[in-house]
Amino acid sequence: MPKQGQFAKSSRLKQLNQFKVKKHSHQSAIDDNQFVDYVVLRFNLTSKKKLAKKIQESNQRFLIEILNTCQGQRLDLESTIPDLLKKLNSRVPWQFYRQIIDGWEDLQHFIQREVPSVPLTQQIFVSGTISKEELTKMVAEELATKATAMTFLNRPVNNQIRELTQQRLLQTIYKNGQINWQQIAILFKPFPLVIDPGLDRGTKEWLITLEKS
Numbered sequence: 200m201p202k203q204g205q206f207a208k209s210s211r212l213k214q215l216n217q218f219k220v221k222k223h224s225h226q227s228a229i230d231d232n233q234f235v236d237y238v239v240l241r242f243n244l245t246s247k248k249k250l251a252k253k254i255q256e257s258n259q260r261f262l263i264e265i266l267n268t269c270q271g272q273r274l275d276l277e278s279t280i281p282d283l284l285k286k287l288n289s290r291v292p293w294q295f296y297r298q299i300i301d302g303w304e305d306l307q308h309f310i311q312r313e314v315p316s317v318p319l320t321q322q323i324f325v326s327g328t329i330s331k332e333e334l335t336k337m338v339a340e341e342l343a344t345k346a347t348a349m350t351f352l353n354r355p356v357n358n359q360i361r362e363l364t365q366q367r368l369l370q371t372i373y374k375n376g377q378i379n380w381q382q383i384a385i386l387f388k389p390f391p392l393v394i395d396p397g398l399d400r401g402t403k404e405w406l407i408t409l410e411k412s
Contacts, residue, residue, distance in 0.1 A: 229319060234323075235266045238266055239262065241313050242259060260405075261306065265283065272323050274310070274314060274326070276307065276310070277329060291392070292410040293383050295409055296342065300334055300378075303331050310325060342378070343368040343373070346368050347368060350368075351364075392406060
């Protein structure tokens, strides 16, 4: 299981994509350490016809990050997603957010339907619902935060100026419940993603391809 915020290795994803989920009876529970793999396999089987191929990997990786936040037998989406977006903000290009927004309604429905049905010895309960509109606003706020940090990189400023800049940027990129992705592209063009050298080759290639999309 990958550490939260570190992404699963691409070789592991490829391996999972090539396997089929076996049917389990109520008497045949899976081990807890098989939980993430089991759910990802189910996602691959059910999402191929619903999600465009170009956004499937981003949504699959986002799913793994979400599953790794499970505390005990509970997954609360309303508390998990905002924190997760913050933790991923420095590790992904802005195009990642556009893809997870596009796939969110299908992904959330899958999580709510499938996670409680995983044949574990103790059922995992999923609570909370985040609409696509709410997720879009969260993403816009994170992108405004990230853009503000880049604007003042190595330039000390007081909190008041930083907050005012962040509010103005948010008003520029987010209007009428929609993110202006053209403005985002312009805003982040001078700041290419710095990829963690510790990531596996496949993940690095995914991030590079994602940044060019």
